[in-house]
Amino acid sequence: EAQVTQNPRYLITVTGKKLTVTCSQNMNHEYMSWYRQDPGLGLRQIYYSMNVEVTDKGDVPEGYKVSRKEKRNFPLILESPSPNQTSLYFCASSSRTTNTEAFFGQGTRLTVV
Amino acid sequence: GENVEQHPSTLSVQEGDSAVIKCTYSDSASNYFPWYKQELGKGPQLIIDIRSNVGEKKDQRIAVTLNKTAKHFSLHITETQPEDSAVYFCAPDLGDYKLSFGAGTTVTVRA
Numbered sequence: 035e036a037q038v039t040q041n042p043r044y045l046i047t048v049t050g051k052k053l054t055v056t057c058s059q060n061m062n063h064e065y066m067s068w069y070r071q072d073p074g075l076g077l078r079q080i081y082y083s084m085n086v087e088v089t090d091k092g093d094v095p096e097g098y099k100v101s102r103k104e105k106r107n108f109p110l111i112l113e114s115p116s117p118n119q120t121s122l123y124f125c126a127s128s129s130r131t132t133n134t135e136a137f138f139g140q141g142t143r144l145t146v147v
Numbered sequence: 148g149e150n151v152e153q154h155p156s157t158l159s160v161q162e163g164d165s166a167v168i169k170c171t172y173s174d175s176a177s178n179y180f181p182w183y184k185q186e187l188g189k190g191p192q193l194i195i196d197i198r199s200n201v202g203e204k205k206d207q208r209i210a211v212t213l214n215k216t217a218k219h220f221s222l223h224i225t226e227t228q229p230e231d232s233a234v235y236f237c238a239p240d241l242g243d244y245k246l247s248f249g250a251g252t253t254v255t256v257r258a
Contacts, residue, residue, distance in 0.1 A: 038190075067246070074156075076236060076250035077191070092245065124190050126246075134179050134240050138190030 036061045040125050040139035047115055047146055055110045055142050057125030063137075065128045066108040067092065068100065070121040071141075077124065083108055084130075115146040150174075153237050153249030160227050161257050168252045170237030171219040179240040180213055180220045185251075186233045194235075195222070227256045 038059045047053055059066065067082035069092075079092030083102040097119055099111040108127075112119060125139040150173035160166050170180075181196035197204045197211045197220065204211050208227075213220040220239070224231055237249040 069248075074250060076153075077248040079245060079247070082245070093247075126190075134246075135181065135193045135196065136183075136191075136238075136246055138192065141188075141190055 036137065038125055038127055038137050038139040040123075040142050043140060043142060045142060045144050047144070049116055049146055050114045053112050053115060053144075055112075055123060055125075055144070057108045057110065057139060058106050059108075059125075059127040059137070060106065061127060061129065061137065062105065063127035063129045064105070065130055066102070067126050067136075068098070068108070068110045069124045069126065070094065070119075071124060072121050080110070080123075115144075117146045120144060120146050151237065151239060151247050151249045153252055155252060156250065157253045157255070159255045159257060162227055162229065164227055166222075166224040166227055166231070166254055166256075168222045168235055168237070168254075169219055170221065170239065170249050171217075172239040173218065174239075175215075175218065177218075177239040180211065181238050181240070182209075182211060182222045183236045183238060183248075184233045185236065191236055224254075227254075229256050229258060232256045 041056045064085045068080040069077040078094045081100040083089045123142045126136040128136045152171045178199040183191035184194045185191040195211050197213050208225050210223040234251045234253050236251050
């Protein structure tokens with residue numbers, strides 16, 4: 035089954051404690067991206083990657099890092115989380131060689147206290 | 148960057164009635180216009196899309212219309228049912244890997 039898998043689904047952490055949210059897709063997609071969803075603000079792009087070892091900032095990259103060492107994985111790293119990073123996070127992937135439909139993971143609800 | 152506005156932000160309709168959501172964008176280079184549906188506790192999922200060489204596309208009870216001159220496209224849901232209750236996002240694509248989403252429309256279908 036084609037899918038994007040995020041882990042964990044829920045996470046509560048303390049300010050300053052480094053964390054990683056993993057994202058994996060099994061569709062051999064070149065393109066992957068991370069979004070955060072906040073009430074009234076829709077989905078805002080954090081980082082995206084056009085292929086292995088190619089990453090770029092989205093609209094709200096401050097406080098986040100990403101890496102793309104393998105095609106299937108695109109982890110989101112928060113080196114020093116702060117309460118304003120409390121949000122619902124989504125990973126997405128798509129293939130630019132076929133169509134531009136984006137496939138989303140189930141989401142990760144992060145709370146930073 | 149792409150400026151995307153979506154209206155209304157909330158929409159309540161009686162079951163069986165129609166719902167229309169409008170999305171306006173600022174960049175005339177946009178050439179792919181999808182609509183996503185997000186059900187509670189899930190990630191968004193594509194429900195219909197249209198490309199710039201087509202003015203309208205239908206898929207059963209849902210349709211998308213595009214007006215490139217006016218730079219807007221709309222989602223139409225006919226004969227609404229309770230399972231249509233969700234958040235809907237438009238996401239005009241510039242083709243530069245930056246998928247910009249509207250703020251979303253929360254649709255509630257009243258039984």
